[in-house]
Amino acid sequence: MKMIGIELKALEIPFRVTFKHAAAERSATEAVVTIAKSERGLMGYGEGCPRSYVTQESVDSAKSFFEEIKSTIIQIENLASLKIWVMSHQQMINDNPAAWCSIETAILDLLGKEENKTIDALLELPDLQNEFLYTAVLGVTNHKAFLYQLKQYTQLGFNDFKVKLCGAYDLDKKNIDELAKLSNIKVRVDANNLWQNANEAVGYIQSLGYPFWAIEEPLSVGDYDGLENIANWLNAHIILDESFLKIEQIETLCTYSIPWILNIRISKMGGIIRSLEIVREAKSRNLKYVIGAQVGETSILTRLALSLANMDQTSLLAQEGAFGTYLLERDVTEKPIVFGKKGKVTAELIEGDGLGVNCIL
Numbered sequence: 001m002k003m004i005g006i007e008l009k010a011l012e013i014p015f016r017v018t019f020k021h022a023a024a025e026r027s028a029t030e031a032v033v034t035i036a037k038s039e040r041g042l043m044g045y046g047e048g049c050p051r052s053y054v055t056q057e058s059v060d061s062a063k064s065f066f067e068e069i070k071s072t073i074i075q076i077e078n079l080a081s082l083k084i085w086v087m088s089h090q091q092m093i094n095d096n097p098a099a100w101c102s103i104e105t106a107i108l109d110l111l112g113k114e115e116n117k118t119i120d121a122l123l124e125l126p127d128l129q130n131e132f133l134y135t136a137v138l139g140v141t142n143h144k145a146f147l148y149q150l151k152q153y154t155q156l157g158f159n160d161f162k163v164k165l166c167g168a169y170d171l172d173k174k175n176i177d178e179l180a181k182l183s184n185i186k187v188r189v190d191a192n193n194l195w196q197n198a199n200e201a202v203g204y205i206q207s208l209g210y211p212f213w214a215i216e217e218p219l220s221v222g223d224y225d226g227l228e229n230i231a232n233w234l235n236a237h238i239i240l241d242e243s244f245l246k247i248e249q250i251e252t253l254c255t256y257s258i259p260w261i262l263n264i265r266i267s268k269m270g271g272i273i274r275s276l277e278i279v280r281e282a283k284s285r286n287l288k289y290v291i292g293a294q295v296g297e298t299s300i301l302t303r304l305a306l307s308l309a310n311m312d313q314t315s316l317l318a319q320e321g322a323f324g325t326y327l328l329e330r331d332v333t334e335k336p337i338v339f340g341k342k343g344k345v346t347a348e349l350i351e352g353d354g355l356g357v358n359c360i361l
Helices: 059-073 079-088 090-095 097-114 143-156 169-180 198-207 224-234 249-253 272-284 299-309
Strands: 003-011 014-020 025-028 031-038 043-048 131-133 136-138 160-164 186-190 214-216 237-240 261-264 288-291 316-319 344-346
Touching (some): 043 097, 059 097, 079 272, 097 272, 249 272
Parallel strands (some): 136 160, 186 214
């Protein structure tokens, strides 16, 4: 394959409703898309979601990174040369994971189309299974909005919920009390680094009076000692998101006595090639994981995450995303990938080579 052009640009799509959690409030996407073009006129598309509070990136930093490496990446001709670039630029990707995710995905999509292969066949992954189950994610804008979201999810038949905590006790308590009225559901909470110490976090979570099976990021980023204490005191699993950004951290995590759960968001990890390595390493260490999503992802990243979720259903505990046009005023694909009844997405939505989605950027 010969690339004759590649560009990265900002993507901003308004949300239908504002989404809020403890670390940020968002009413539109904050993303970059990459478009790569081959000599044959084929186009590849990629997406990344830079987040200052997760990876210290911004849309502007992604653009600067792209301009810095553009002259080298346009020379990539096949999967082998792409993997060599990734291996030889690990620190650059560590510093710009979402930007690289967008670039890498566009190149992979283009390579798949050039070779008449799905991205799964290109990466020697299993063919997509027919069905994927998604989590209902509830934000914390206000109680009225929470009730509206909850009603939508229950009408669709969801039974797996993730609730964002905001630290305003009355609001958090009212929201959790609504979930307590439902039966046969699983609930985990995400605090987005709300508390400074384990005692404060434990006291707050216990006061909510609900048996959460897992708690995501209750403390400051990287406070593994405090997180271990919370896990033991509450007899709950700890999910790492902002505190897990690269594969090298697994070695440190395995020195602790608790079974961590990793939140693997492809944009945060720096693309699917690195994410696949993390999944393989997690499995070898008997670590479970969640396939996460950035708020406002389009169907490009949703499609990419299906390949990751499809690798090992025994280690995968939950999958997030696939909001599509439930959240976005428009998507960037002709057929948006969105969850349906009971949070299901079927592989039938994916047709064709590369990512198998027809982009309309």
